[in-house]
Amino acid sequence: MKSLLHDIFIKEDFESTQVSELTFYKKKSEETIIYYWLVVEVDTLEKVLELQDEWFDTCKNEMNLEDFDKNTSLLIINERTEDEEWKKEVLNIEEDPFQFKKYVLGYNQESLKELKEHCEEGNPESIKKLITDEKVFNDYKENYSDFTWHKLLYTISQKLPFINLNIEIEKGLDSLFTESYEKLEEINLYESFKRIDEELDDVKLSQLEDIEFEDLFASIVKEEHNGNKD
Incomplete structure (x- = not known):
């Protein structure tokens, strides 16, 4: 080696x-x-x-x-x-x-x-x-x-x-991300993923350790569910 x-x-x-x-x-x-x-x-x-x-x-x-x-x-x-x-x-x-x-x-x-x-x-x-x-x-x-x-x-x-x-390697990685997004769409989670991504865009790096990702995801899913009921 x-x-x-x-x-x-x-x-x-x-x-x-x-x-x-x-x-x-x-x-x-x-x-x-x-x-x-x-x-x-x-x-x-x-x-x-x-x-x-x-x-x-x-x-x-x-x-x-x-x-x-x-x-x-x-x-x-x-x-x-x-x-x-x-x-x-x-x-x-x-x-x-x-x-x-x-x-x-x-x-x-x-x-x-x-x-x-x-x-x-x-x-x-x-x-x-x-x-x-x-x-x-x-x-x-x-x-x-x-x-x-x-x-x-x-x-x-x-x-x-x-x-x-x-x-070329970047093209390969882009392809991998595209496939991941497609899988999220198939199980109706892509919009939730985008919401989480947008939420994190506004968070400072030093604050990341304080985020409870499960709570964040649950709240977003709940908002979308309530929105669909309306």
């Missing part, structure tokens, strides 16, 4: 340096802001939050970069099996506010093997072509809960937000 990700980083114009068990990637954006990634593979997620201080200090001292503190993300690779406990560990790590912005990328050998079989050997550009392939995207939608190579592909695109994709 690390070699596949390394190819992607290099394709996206990062420079790499090995620092102990960590791989350090550096990139200068068009705005001249330099930002960094650390990539590490671990056998277990259990001690990641304990180890991050050591990783942070090691790389900061080794690389001697003034803006390291605020411009560095950490990608943790972990071979694992799908279960609820693992998901809780991932959430705990990714929501931790200290040291790095953290991303956890899980995979299994079967999904990795199949993904590599669908890629052109040594050509990370083929990963981007797969991500934006409509058929691949539709196959993923059909089996999004299964840990297939499709899911691994889109997990990579999610965990590496710097990957430069073309517009």
